[in-house]
Amino acid sequence: xxxxxxxxxxxxxxxxxxxxxxxxxxxxxxxxxxxxxxxxxxxxxxxxxxxxxxxxxxxxxxxxxxxxxxxxxxxxxxxxxxxxxxxxxxxxxxxxxxxxxxxxxxxxxxxxxxxxxxxxxxxxxxxxxxxxxxxxxxxxxxxxxxxxxxxxxxxxxxxxxxxxxxxxxxxxxxxxxxxxxxxxxxxxxxxxxxxxxxxxxxxx
Numbered sequence: 001x002x003x004x005x006x007x008x009x010x011x012x013x014x015x016x017x018x019x020x021x022x023x024x025x026x027x028x029x030x031x032x033x034x035x036x037x038x039x040x041x042x043x044x045x046x047x048x049x050x051x052x053x054x055x056x057x058x059x060x061x062x063x064x065x066x067x068x069x070x071x072x073x074x075x076x077x078x079x080x081x082x083x084x085x086x087x088x089x090x091x092x093x094x095x096x097x098x099x100x101x102x103x104x105x106x107x108x109x110x111x112x113x114x115x116x117x118x119x120x121x122x123x124x125x126x127x128x129x130x131x132x133x134x135x136x137x138x139x140x141x142x143x144x145x146x147x148x149x150x151x152x153x154x155x156x157x158x159x160x161x162x163x164x165x166x167x168x169x170x171x172x173x174x175x176x177x178x179x180x181x182x183x184x185x186x187x188x189x190x191x192x193x194x195x196x197x198x199x200x201x202x203x204x
Contacts, residue, residue: 040162047156048177054152055181056201057118058145060189060201061087065125067198073129086135088122090142100180111148118144123125126202 040048066084069075075083101110121141128134153174160170193201 015116020080021184022113031082039165040173041159041165042129043159044156044163044165047159048075051152051156052177052181054115054148055178057186058148059182059185061122061145064189064193064198064201067193068125068202071198073134083134083138087138087142090139091146092118094143094147095146095150099150102151102154107151107158111151111155114148114151116143118148122202126199 051054064089066080069080069083070077098110098114118141121137121144125134125137125141130136153171156170156174157167160167189201
C-alpha cells in the first residue's frame with residue numbers, strides 16, 4: 001500500500017510539471033495580475049449616453065401614459081388600469097424576447113430596431129382608438145421599452161470587457177445614469193406636458 005501511494009504521489013508531481021499544466025498556470029497568473037482600467041472609452045460613453053436617453057423616455061411613458069388614456073382617449077379609470085397592466089405584461093415579454101434575440105443577432109442592431117419601434121408605436125398610440133389595436137400597440141410598446149434593458153446591459157458588458165474596463169465601475173456609472181434619467185424625466189417632461197399638452201409630449 002505504501003508503495004502504491006508513493007507511486008501515485010510521484011505521478012501527480014510529474015503531471016504537475018508537464019508543459020500543458022505549466023502553461024495553464026502561467027495563463028491563470030497573467031489573468032489574475034491583469035489590471036483593469038477605470039477610464040471610459042468612446043464606445044462606453046456612447047452606450048451610457050444611450051442609456052440616459054432610453055431611460056429618460058421610458059420613465060415618461062410609465063408616468064404619462066395613463067394621462068393620455070384619460071384625457072385624449074376618454075377611457076374610464078377601470079380601462080386605464082387594465083391597459084396599464086397590459087403595458088407591464090409587455091415589459092416582461094420584451095425582457096425575455098429581446099434577451100433571447102441577443103444570443104442570435106448583433107446587440108447594436110437589436111437596440112436600434114427596438115428604438116425605432118418605440119418611436120413608431122408611441123406616435124401610433126396617440127392616433128389609434130380601437131381597444132384591440134390599443135392592446136396590441138401597448139404590448140409592443142411595453143416589450144420594446146423594457147426589452148432594451150438587457151440589450152444595453154449586454155452591450156455595456158461586452159464593451160467593458162473588450163476595453164479592459166472594470167465591470168463594477170462601468171455598471172456603477174450605468175446605475176447612476178439610470179437614476180439621474182429617472183429623476184429628471186418627470187420634472188422636465190411634466191413641464192413640457194403642462195405647456196404643450198400631453199399629446200404633444202408623446203410626439204417628442
